[in-house]
Amino acid sequence: MKLITSKIAILAIVASAAGPLLADESVRVRNCTWCHGISAQGFSTAPRLAGQRDEYTENQLLGFKEHIRDNPYSKQYMWGAAANLSPQTAHDLAVYFSTLPPEAANDGDRELLAAGRTIYEVGIPESNIVSCLVCHGPNAEGVREIPRLGGLSYSYLKRRLEQWGEGFHAAAEPMPRIASTLSPNEIEALASYLSFIEYASFE
Ligand code: HEC
Ligand code: HEC
CATH class of the missing domain: 1.10.760.10 (Cytochrome c-like domain)
Structure with missing residues (x-):
């Protein structure tokens, strides 16, 4: 009974946050x-x-x-x-x-997490790779039309980053230029790191 009541309460919150949809x-x-x-x-x-x-x-x-x-x-x-x-x-x-609270996929390679984090935060200046944090935010939460990356699945992130280098979705400025400077190892490290980011404070 308690469980049912709390489920109804959760549904009510979701419904009010999302309007009539x-x-x-x-x-x-x-x-x-x-x-x-x-x-x-x-x-x-x-x-x-x-x-x-x-x-x-x-x-x-x-x-x-x-x-x-x-x-x-x-x-x-x-x-x-x-x-x-x-x-x-x-x-x-x-x-x-x-409005739906996101869960982290946690499916990357943990051994690459630290390397991915470094690229995400500071880039690799000597290879002309920019910091991702400046646009996607300190917790990869995104801002305005710039997407949240934290907790997306490893395979999805890897595919997106690879496919810009292959010429797909060329209109997604500025990502085609940025992603085509990344090596396969750097893509794996970034996708791994991002897959583990949890939303400590989802608002
Ligand atoms: C100058 C700002 C900027 C920087 C720097 C930047 N991004 Fe982006 N990123 C964007 C924008 C804007 C989009 C949305 C593009 C679109 O589809 O219109 C995006 C989209 C993405 C997506 C697609 C997410 C999805 O849900 O499909 C990924 C993955 C991504 N960026 C990864 C990165 C990584 C990794 C780095 C660092 C190497 C990086 N970005 C650096 C602005 C930036
Ligand atoms: C038949 C399966 C299928 C259905 C139905 C479907 N999707 Fe998708 N969707 C996908 C796949 C697969 C991708 C990944 C595309 C890629 O890799 O470029 C995707 C990608 C997306 C993206 C891009 C997310 C990102 O992070 O960039 C959005 C947004 C999206 N779908 C919204 C929707 C919405 C809204 C609906 C319902 C109206 C919907 N989808 C129905 C399979 C589906």
Whole structure:
């Protein structure tokens, strides 16, 4: 009984944070979470959406719809999923997913964590690799349209960083330029470090 009461309390909080979407449009949310996982924490090749910056998510949805984000899995899965989203629905879904507390994937290589952290925080000046922290924030929490990276899965982060170097999603300024300076080992270290970042203070 106690458990049920607290579940109802949690649902009430989520519903009030997300506005009317949960009640009226839970079907739309399920259209996304059957790939993106329970509570949108990510599943298989589909990344976590929970806790992502709403401006960033909204921009990506428009990017899929307009075929600007042309990565192989984007084409295969997201061009169809975003094709019929109105700008208002894209906005509402983005805001809704931003209110869900994110969990860290914790699936990188722990031995690379320290190396990844150093690159994230200070870059590698002698190789012209910039600090990621200056844009993505001290806890990789992102700001405005710059995404949260902390706790995304290792395989997703690695793929994104590799695919910019291969020419995909060329419009995602400034990332194509930044990612194409990274070596395979540096990408593995960064993706490992980021996968372990927990949200101590999710607001
Ligand atoms: C058939 C499976 C599938 C469905 C349904 C689906 N997605 Fe996706 N989504 C994916 C995959 C796979 C990716 C990774 C694309 C890539 O690697 O470029 C993705 C990527 C994304 C991204 C990019 C996230 C980031 O961090 O850049 C967003 C945003 C997104 N999806 C939102 C949604 C929303 C909102 C819905 C519901 C309207 C939805 N997805 C439905 C599979 C799916
Ligand atoms: C000058 C600011 C800036 C710097 C420095 C920067 N980024 Fe980004 N990053 C962005 C922006 C803006 C986006 C969103 C691009 C878009 O899709 O429009 C982004 C997107 C990303 C994404 C995609 C996240 C997702 O959910 O798909 C990853 C991964 C990423 N950056 C990693 C890094 C790493 C690693 C570094 C350091 C080597 C770095 N970034 C440095 C601004 C920056």
